Amino acid sequence: MRVFVMGGTGVIGRRLLPRLVDAGHEVTVSSRSRACFTELGAMGVQGVVMDALDADSVSAALQDASPEVVMHQATDLSKRDAQANARLRREGTRHLVDAAKTAGVRRIVAQSIAWAYEPGPTPADETTPLDDDLDPGRAVSVGGVRALESAVSEIAEHVVLRYGTLYGPGTWFAPDGPVADALAHGMLPADEAVSSFLQVEDAAAAAVQALEWAPGTYNIVDDEPAPASAWVPVLAGMWGAPVPSPGREGGGTWERGARNAKARAAGWVPLCPTWRSGFRTAMA
Ligand SMILES: NC(=O)c1ccc[n+]([C@@H]2O[C@H](COP(=O)([O-])OP(=O)(O)OC[C@H]3O[C@@H](n4cnc5c(N)ncnc54)[C@H](OP(=O)(O)O)[C@@H]3O)[C@@H](O)[C@H]2O)c1
Numbered sequence: 001m002r003v004f005v006m007g008g009t010g011v012i013g014r015r016l017l018p019r020l021v022d023a024g025h026e027v028t029v030s031s032r033s034r035a036c037f038t039e040l041g042a043m044g045v046q047g048v049v050m051d052a053l054d055a056d057s058v059s060a061a062l063q064d065a066s067p068e069v070v071m072h073q074a075t076d077l078s079k080r081d082a083q084a085n086a087r088l089r090r091e092g093t094r095h096l097v098d099a100a101k102t103a104g105v106r107r108i109v110a111q112s113i114a115w116a117y118e119p120g121p122t123p124a125d126e127t128t129p130l131d132d133d134l135d136p137g138r139a140v141s142v143g144g145v146r147a148l149e150s151a152v153s154e155i156a157e158h159v160v161l162r163y164g165t166l167y168g169p170g171t172w173f174a175p176d177g178p179v180a181d182a183l184a185h186g187m188l189p190a191d192e193a194v195s196s197f198l199q200v201e202d203a204a205a206a207a208v209q210a211l212e213w214a215p216g217t218y219n220i221v222d223d224e225p226a227p228a229s230a231w232v233p234v235l236a237g238m239w240g241a242p243v244p245s246p247g248r249e250g251g252g253t254w255e256r257g258a259r260n261a262k263a264r265a266a267g268w269v270p271l272c273p274t275w276r277s278g279f280r281t282a283m284a
Pocket of ligand 1: 006007008009010011012013030031032033050051052053073074075076077078079088092113163164165166170171172173
């Protein structure tokens, strides 16, 4: 297939590209800079300069590549700026979908998150509504997710991948990342807020498989949603950081984790089915 990837140079994208090439796809990848083009060329991938916030550049890139499938793996998180990331989800996805429709794209696969669900006592599945009772900080993030998922759904064959919290080399959960830093400074509460994790290679593998999945929304998370009171001490032990006190009770009421039964039924088998072994395999 001719696959156009936006976000192919990011933490998931870098793992995704070799998988797409190995699977025999003809791949074009966008970047805002040519700096990565030599590396992309060596991988057998065609680079194109494009900024999702510039509608004309998106339109030109999609017309030129004429892909059958668009893969949206772009985030704007390297500066940990939630507003910038929400803008990319709103405006960048709008431009991408408009250009894809004009270029006759058949399918789109897009990255979303598995922690935008309304609060509840058990892990969410894909039928759980997104949260609409929001504090201002969460409204930014969930608003961006709603806009992204709504735009993507305008293409008949759309697959939304609601990823769990990524861990592994190059992510925030790497030993040299911001989570390790917060832990070292006693700023990571070991409370009852529940997270669903995802090893970054498993995120890339799901995206490749999603080229063949029935259209719809899929939680891409491991098998074991867990409260911070369970996983924070494990990380502290691995990284030689002080084990934090239990912290406030409850955690964010929306932090409930997610279930992956739908993705598993579609054939996705995570390499790291639980963070308990995955943290050590990927990050020790
Ligand atoms: N589910 C999760 O937990 C999750 C998901 C994603 C990221 N993260 C975290 O966020 C951190 C940063 O992610 P990252 O390293 O992938 O970097 P990033 O800054 O989020 O960039 C990711 C990708 O998006 C592309 N991109 C950004 N802005 C764009 C724009 N305006 N137009 C087109 N493409 C654009 C980038 O391409 P160019 O820069 O080449 O243009 C890059 O390929 C990671 O360490 C990870 O832990 C977490």
